Amino acid sequence: xxxxxxxxxxxxxxxxxxxxxxxxxxxxxxxxxxxxxxxxxxxxxxxxxxxxxxxxxxxxxxxxxxxxxxxxxxxxxxxxxxxxxxxxxxxxxxxxxxxxxxxxxxxxxxxxxxxxxxxxxxxxxxxxxxxxxxxxxxxxxxxxxxxxxxxxxxxxxxxxxxxxxxxxxxxxxxxxxxxxxxxxxxxxxxxxxxxxxxxxxxxxxxxxxxxxxxxxxxxxxxxxxxxxxxxxxxxxxxxxxxxxxxxxxxxxxxxxxxxxxxxxxxxxxxxxxxxxxxxxxxxxxxxxxxxxxxxxxxxxxxxxxxxxxxxxxxxxxxxxxxx
Amino acid sequence: xxxxxxxxxxxxxxxxxxxxxxxxxxxxxxxxxxxxxxxxxxxxxxxxxxxxxxxxxxxxxxxxxxxxxxxxxxxxxxxxxxxxxxxxxxxxxxxxxxxxxxxxxxxxxxxxxxxxxxxxxxxxxxxxxxxxxxxxxxxxxxxxxxxxxxxxxxxxxxxxxxxxxxxxxxxxxxxxxxxxxxxxxxxxxxxxxxxxxxxxxxxxxxxxxxxxxxxxxxxxxxxxxxxxxxxxxxxxxxxxxxxxxxxxxxxxxxx
Ligand SMILES: Nc1ncnc2c1ncn2[C@@H]1O[C@H](COP(=O)(O)OP(=O)(O)OP(=O)(O)O)[C@@H](O)[C@H]1O
Ligand SMILES: [Mg+2]
Numbered sequence: 001x002x003x004x005x006x007x008x009x010x011x012x013x014x015x016x017x018x019x020x021x022x023x024x025x026x027x028x029x030x031x032x033x034x035x036x037x038x039x040x041x042x043x044x045x046x047x048x049x050x051x052x053x054x055x056x057x058x059x060x061x062x063x064x065x066x067x068x069x070x071x072x073x074x075x076x077x078x079x080x081x082x083x084x085x086x087x088x089x090x091x092x093x094x095x096x097x098x099x100x101x102x103x104x105x106x107x108x109x110x111x112x113x114x115x116x117x118x119x120x121x122x123x124x125x126x127x128x129x130x131x132x133x134x135x136x137x138x139x140x141x142x143x144x145x146x147x148x149x150x151x152x153x154x155x156x157x158x159x160x161x162x163x164x165x166x167x168x169x170x171x172x173x174x175x176x177x178x179x180x181x182x183x184x185x186x187x188x189x190x191x192x193x194x195x196x197x198x199x200x201x202x203x204x205x206x207x208x209x210x211x212x213x214x215x216x217x218x219x220x221x222x223x224x225x226x227x228x229x230x231x232x233x234x235x236x237x238x239x240x241x242x243x244x245x246x247x248x249x250x251x252x253x254x255x256x257x258x259x260x261x262x263x264x265x266x267x268x269x270x271x272x273x274x275x276x277x278x279x280x281x282x283x284x285x286x287x288x289x290x291x292x293x294x295x296x297x298x299x300x301x302x303x304x305x306x307x308x309x310x311x312x313x314x315x316x317x318x319x320x321x322x323x
Numbered sequence: 324x325x326x327x328x329x330x331x332x333x334x335x336x337x338x339x340x341x342x343x344x345x346x347x348x349x350x351x352x353x354x355x356x357x358x359x360x361x362x363x364x365x366x367x368x369x370x371x372x373x374x375x376x377x378x379x380x381x382x383x384x385x386x387x388x389x390x391x392x393x394x395x396x397x398x399x400x401x402x403x404x405x406x407x408x409x410x411x412x413x414x415x416x417x418x419x420x421x422x423x424x425x426x427x428x429x430x431x432x433x434x435x436x437x438x439x440x441x442x443x444x445x446x447x448x449x450x451x452x453x454x455x456x457x458x459x460x461x462x463x464x465x466x467x468x469x470x471x472x473x474x475x476x477x478x479x480x481x482x483x484x485x486x487x488x489x490x491x492x493x494x495x496x497x498x499x500x501x502x503x504x505x506x507x508x509x510x511x512x513x514x515x516x517x518x519x520x521x522x523x524x525x526x527x528x529x530x531x532x533x534x535x536x537x538x539x540x541x542x543x544x545x546x547x548x549x550x551x552x553x554x555x556x557x558x559x560x561x562x563x564x565x566x567x568x569x570x571x572x573x574x575x576x577x578x
Pocket of ligand 1: 407
């Protein structure tokens, strides 16, 4: 009951925000928070609940971003058509990466995912068909509303809000299913979970594929909003790191943890960028580094677990592994 | 024949922790597995459950070869186990721990919860259902291990020192629980150091020493076997101890 009240309050704030704080900067900020919340929530499925800290998640982000821009740049279609394509690509890639690497424990899995992501970035950077270092652009002048190319951030805001709601709903459904129970068990003791009949490798793989699918949607939305994708913005390792830190800061393995993390870090980054200009980017990374240290040292459950009081299952290990 | 192991060898490097061990288990048996520390009991046990890959030898379940089956596949067939060092799911409640076992036979959360509650009732942990599992002490964890395994509805249950670390009274309660489990038609393999437990539960006993089987038979036969006494006490002590009852010598009964 109390949860329901909280949920309604949060939903009301989310819906009213861009109308109350309606400057272009504020609306853009809101949209970005939601976008990163989608990506971090998607990461949370495998990094938080399954305890498999992927640092290469940006490859799935890139699948979505390139598919969306590619469907326009290569086939003259609305970027929207790229979404299903991006999902298929991301899920297939997750299967190919996941089968060999999910067996690796902890840090080895993390390192393997970094290697895959960096390799992918190099391949794309050298692929003429994908625009190489320049990347691909979306429609500069929208032909119709389905090109999803708007000047205002407001339409993006509500689109992202809807997608975030779906992402959280899927996550919630998963945590209440057998799969969610198995993931938590596997994270605590894979050996015991298997002895009780939980197919550990398969369950982790499914979580990884689900997470990849949702991450690719986030990538597609990102590219649509910015109207282009290049190897840095679509496949740069720092995007992975940002996503991971947001989830860990808010609370990995908690449903709303990633949203809380995004709501803190995105404004921090945007504001420091606008105050300090180019130099801001450096500061942001100092802040990220500090956050990693603090999370690792003091509150392995993330901020949200301070309020929920109980250190949720996902919490410790998911965040503890943050490199 | 429910479970059979033929010529199991498990080597870690050049060290053979289990050396050519065989066993057969009939429906309704309670097989006791004893031996001094480091004898290879747990290793043998882990070869039966699939936690360890055997170096050589075969494991058969209901006549089928399961040597290459993963632990989760064996659980599906009806082979359940507990761990010597409890592997509690720390982030879950007691009930949720048991639900993980129950999920093997149903995909539905509500149904898994109903079944898990029934198991908790059976092992006398109903009051603890909603307690965080990490709040349990050793006796609670040991019992939870059994409850989880029972929830998978096994045909064979393998208990690895399920009573180690319990006081006399808790051991008595645990023996009652194992009897009750046996009465419900589950075949058991119990690894145990406490001789009293073996004496009062096992129908057959197998003795390990340095990875090899050195004796088998009824509990009485085995505990009066000189080779067994020697394995536990060393040669000189065994001679000196001649005339004492074997059970006393082997550390039990201390109830
Ligand atoms: N993973 C491993 N790697 C190397 N050696 C091992 C491994 N596991 C067990 N051993 C060794 O194998 C031998 C048998 O160990 P095991 O745990 O099976 O004995 P046990 O009979 O169960 O003893 P206890 O009564 O103390 O539980 C021991 O010498 C142990 O050190
Ligand atoms: Mg042992």
